Amino acid sequence: MSDLQSTLESRLQQAVSAALGPDHADADPVIRPSNNPKFGDYQANLAMALGKKLGQKPRDVAEKIVDALDSDGLFIRVEIAGPGFINLTLDPALLSTQAAAMSADANLGIAQADPQQTVVIDYSAPNVAKEMHVGHLRSTVIGDALARTFDAVGLKTIRQNHLGDWGTQFGMLITNLLDTGFDPHAPGSDNASPGELTKIYKAAKLRFDNEPEFVERARQRVVLLQAGDEETLAVWKALVEDSKQYFDTVYQRLNVLIQPEDAKGESFYNDRLPGVIERLEQEGRLQKSQGADVVYAGDFKDRDGEPLPMIVRKADGGYLYATTDLAAAMYRAHDLGASRVVYVIGLPQKQHVEMFTTMLYEYGWIEKSVRMDFVGFGSVLGKDKKMFKTRSGETIRLVDLIDEAEAKAEAAIAEKNPDLPEDERKAVAQAVGVGALKYADLSSDRVKDYVFDWDRMLALEGNTAPYLLYSYARIRSIFRKGEIDFDGLASDQLAVSEPAERGLVLQLLQFAGVVENVADTLEPHRLCNYLYELATRYHRFFEQCPVLKAEDEATKQSRLALCHLTARTLDRGLGLLGIQVVERM
Structure with missing residues (x-):
């Protein structure tokens, strides 16, 4: 949790304890950033739940909390709205201090896991002797973004590429x-x-x-x-x-970032499969079904309402995916010491993952303290809302998709900036093209299908990678124009006076919390939405608050510091999505 968020929650909980008694001190303050400046900077909705619990009107509860709230150094205005919402407006001096602290932190305020825990993430998983195609895009880019996010919050991240390298x-x-x-x-x-x-x-x-x-x-x-x-x-x-x-x-x-040494294909677990069957036999869990060995767990049912078996060994003695997945899960929990295992796999595999996960917990093969997460995702569709394929109906090769992304980006860049040197144009096209391809995937709620649309993903407006990359490049152009050393800027003097400055700082200060939230919820689109809002607020700030032509030197330095912090945040946020920034477009 970010320092500002924890400070706000602590102050509200102290007020609850003072107003309603220590029995309620651990009540969730339910603090969220306000969607409208007229309702303050943050809104606390804890009075609703407390009112119901105490049998009192929420507004009366809110008044008691506000009366007991210590606003010193934190709030300049606290108001009660509607049935009991508490609107909080922060002290500008606090915003300046918090922004300066974020700027001084190489990690931009992102808290590091303590104690460090191990997370194993299984993603990409192409098949040997086959080319990667568009169907591998989602698992690969979603998994990579989550792995980078785990790294950012200080987890020991072990990437596992479960290659399809064995079988008939x-x-x-x-x-x-x-x-x-x-x-x-x-x-x-x-x-x-x-x-x-x-x-x-x-x-x-x-x-x-x-x-x-x-x-x-x-x-x-x-x-x-x-x-x-x-x-x-x-x-x-x-x-x-x-x-x-x-x-x-x-x-x-x-x-x-996945490396060749991260590959742990199906073949890696071959020697462990007989042990899985032997253990099931010893524990009396193995049953026969049409000659095959099966097991049951949980309350899974087939279409006829009958208990649904999981086949672990075929009638001919061959093993199945379920057997390998059981062996892999135990290897990850016991040998790698994972406290969390994340599977980035298409939604059609949801029941399969739930079944073997339930087995592992029910049979006591892994501790329930080991968190098993299924990160399911939808399909990539064409404009006709059918599976995205070539005109001839064939599956699209992933390298062809990358080639086309880079070619389209280069054509657009050449048109808008024809003076850009060829080598730089190609480098920018690679970053923009691949960035657009990945961002279009990551910015969608992963459980939903999304329509593949080159025009939309390469647009310089809207929630797209080119828009965010342009925002970063625009900031860097200010420093070039002013002949200011970007890396050497002293950015500890940040004043917050204008509304556009305030809006930008409030958004910046949410960065750490958003990253930590993505690491928990496994929803990268939340980071995309944050970055889009950050870029939008920056452009509003840029239009309303002159930087190089500010009214005095102190204001100029403060606004340069804000630009600098915004650029670093965009760079870091896009980096967590696996997207490289560019200094010119």
Whole structure:
């Protein structure tokens, strides 16, 4: 919690204790920033709940609290509105002090977790030997933004890329490669291009769908793979290495921090799967259903209202995703020491995650103190409100989407700023294009589908990445125009006198609280909304409060300090979303 928010809550709780007795001292003050300046800077709505609890009119309760409230050094005006809302207007001197403290803090007021806890976040998870497509965009960028936010609040963040690197499909892939004379030990065997990976998969799938003899050999190859056959494993390792190198190039282009060493694919848990089944057997939880081994937990029902089983071993002895997910969850909780595990997966997987999470808690396999979070998300749709695909109906490759984003951004920049040097134009286009792509995703409430629209996401107006990046660039242009060293500015002298200054400072001071809230709620769009409002208030300030032509030097320095703090906050906030700022557009 930010210092200002905690100070306000503490002062209100002291007033509640004095007015209503210590039994009510822990009442939630329900303090929120005001949506309208005429209702003060903050509004406290605690009188509603307290009135109901005490059997008194909320307004009468509010009057008692206000009478007991110590406003010294904090509020210049406290008013009761409506049925019992308490409107609080802060002392300008307090705002100046708080803004200066935020400016002096390299972390911009974001509190650090104490004691430090470990959070494991599972995201992206592409499949080996397949190209990443638009369907991987949401998990990758949402997961990256949340991981960066966990880092920012001082958590020990362990990224896990649960690659699809095991299963029956590798039987057909390896068999087809060996049929073509592939040598896994030859130089360059682990350097296949993304296009080659796609061809390998399509060729193998075509044969699998049309050649019964090939199908049988592919199944035998799966057995060899699981048994650790040297030749089979060598081909499999080459495929995995090719894919990891390709994934890394995509992550770098997207400015996503996940690293090759963060990959913990399905194969990593192979040795743990027999132990999962053995433990279920020992605890008497395993049941048979049509020859398969299943377990039950919670109150999950199928469409007929019957208890819904989770299959953990097929009739042929093969393991399933559920078995791997159970093993992975225990590895993360016990081996990695996670106090929180976050799964960034599409909404269709919600029941699956809830089922194995319920099993883990009910069976006592992980402590209930370990927080298991499902971060579900909707789909990316085309303008026709159907799944976003190419005109020919094929899934859109992620690299093609990145290419198009950068090309469209470069064309727009060349039109608006034709004098920008080519190398700088390309660098700016990369930041703006990829930033627009990611921000369009992150600014939407993740549980909802969103329509992919280039015109909207690349617009210089509205809640878009280009608008926020332009806001940052506009601030940097002030410093260039005034020949002022941005990094060397002494920004501890901030005066708050004009309404536009006040509005900007009030928004700045909410930054830490918003970041901490995102780390808790796992909703990145809240940070996007905050940054958009910050940029909007900055432009209002810029239009109403001259900076370089301020009436005196003290005012000029104060407003430069406000510009400086706003730029740093935009930079940090966009950075948490994985978006790079640019100094010129």
